[in-house]
Each structure stands twice: as C-alpha cells, then as structure tokens.
Amino acid sequence: MDRPPHRVLIAIPAFQEEQTIGQIVSALRRRFPYDVLVVNDGSTDATSAAARSAGATVLDLPCNLGIGGAAQTAFLFARDRGYEALVRIDGDGQHEIEDIPRVLEPILAGKADAAIGSRFLGEAGYRGSIPRIFGIRFFRSLVNLFTGYRVTDPTSGFFAINRRLIEFYSRHYPSDYPEVDAYILMHRLGAGTAEVPVRMYARVEGKSSITTFGAIYYMVKVTLSFLINAIRRFG
C-alpha cells in the first residue's frame, strides 16, 4: 500500500451524529490519503456503526466525556501511533473538508505548531447571531491580551496541530469548551500559531450545543479556566 509522505490523522469527535458522520467519513476517505479517526463520545445512536462502515477507525468512549475529553482521546491515539500531524474537524458537516489542505499546509511545512481555521478571514463570509458575535469579540480580546496571538476566530474547532502539540494536548486539554483555552495552553508552551481562512456552514442536523443559559455559563467557564490556565503550573 502506498504510504502518504506524511502520517496525518483526521480526527472527528462525534456525539449523536449518525445523520452526517457516514457521509463525512466517506468523503474524507475518497478525497485524502489520510487515516480517519472518529471518537464516539458515548452516543446512544448509530454514530459508531455509521462511522465504522464508512471506513473510519472508531474509538468508543464508554460514557460522554465532553468534546474536549473526546478530542483528547484522539490526541492520545495519535501520540501512541506516532502520527506527525492531526487535523480536527466536526462531525456535523459544519467544516468544509476541502479546506483541510489549507490548515494542514503550515503544519507539514513546519511553519507553525498549530494552524487554526478561521471563518472570518478571507471571503469566507460567516454570519452569526449578535450574542455570538459579541462572544467572539470578547474572546478575541481576551486571547490577544493574555497571549499576544492575533486571532479572528477564537472558538474555531477546525485546526491542525503537529507532533509537539499532539504530545502536549495528550497531557493537558480541557474537558469541555476547549477552543479558547487552547490558546493559553499554546502560549504557555510557546507554540507558534497561524490562522488560515476556511469555510464553515450552519449546522445541517441536530442542535448547537449552546443554549441561552448555556451561553452565559460558557462565557464564565471559559474565561475562568482561561485565566486559571494563565497562572497554572504545567508538569
């Protein structure tokens, strides 16, 4: 079998995504020579079977750990199997898979430790509700203030990381709402980041995990854990 020049893992944390996961996995398998890993975060529907029959390696978590806990399982898998790079995308079809080479390029070229897809760069044209835009602005300033990274899309879950970050995240990664937190973790590690323009779509199936009360909790929790991570000791 032909080995691609780089060992790349495409990782998809999935919770109750039976409607979309199969399609995404088969599209990824057709389009890219990379391994596809689905981390089934304790779904009670057919997510696991759909992903497996579409040709993904599937890790079934025995209970729901939250998106960060599931993503970390993928980092552990990539670390143990010696992958050089990992691309993380959503299992609900929000992320345009044709943009994977864009997030991967800075990693494979050795230009950054992490490349994060941004829906606000370029002519991607993303529109969100007012509270969501407000939240994104808030986190932008927070990230910029504490890390110096210039980011446009701090809550993006579409990114690629290299071996160094795979190993670091295997040890330190928040259980829930990890995206903003990840910036302070990267800053503490001294990682180089790059943002690249990607396309993101409104959800096709299912509901966003964030409700009104949830949004307030999200802001408070993320800000708190961000600030704590700024002063935490990493062993």
Add this chain to the structure above:
Amino acid sequence: MSRVTLLSVCMSAALLVYILEMVRRRRLREEYSILWLCGSMVILVLSVKQDWLIRLSRIVGIAYPPSLLFLVGILFIMLILIHFSIAISKLHQMNKRMAQELALLKEEVKEGDPK
C-alpha cells in the same frame, strides 16, 4: 450539666462513635474520616469544657459564646464541602483517563495486532 450541654455532648459523641464505626467496617476511608473526626472532637470538647468556649469567644470578641459553636460548626461544614469538591474533581480526572484508556484498548483488542 445543663440540658443543652448534655444534648450537644451526646450528639457529638454519637457522631464520633458513628464515624469510627464506619471506618472500622471500611465503609468510610480513613483519609475522608480525618476531617469528620476532628470536627466532632472539637465540638465535643467545646461542649464539655464550657469555660474554654467562653474564654475563646472572649478572645475573638464574640459576645454570645454559643454562637462561637455555630461558627466552628459552619466552618467545619464548609471545609468538608471543599474537601468533597476536591475529591470529586480528582475522581472526574481519573474517570476521564480511564474512559480514554478503555476506548484506546478496545480498539487495539479489536484490531487483534496492536500497533
């Protein structure tokens, strides 16, 4: 001994005995019993030695000595709740690691030949 003294002595003594018995039967781990034992002993001592309670409350400037007893009790409850939060966080972390390892191992077993 006044009735209220008798009541508080009986209650704190009963608590002390109950905790010891739970530890003896291994229903309660020693590390979690320490705070309970300390707390019930402090309450017991302060109920028996009321002049200590009075003197202590004068030192910290509390006019009504029994309220020092409440203060000690509330502080103790807060301490034990924080202790529980820490214990739960530790369990949460361990549980997460265990679930992740289990998912990885299941996949290796399914593959037959790991790596």
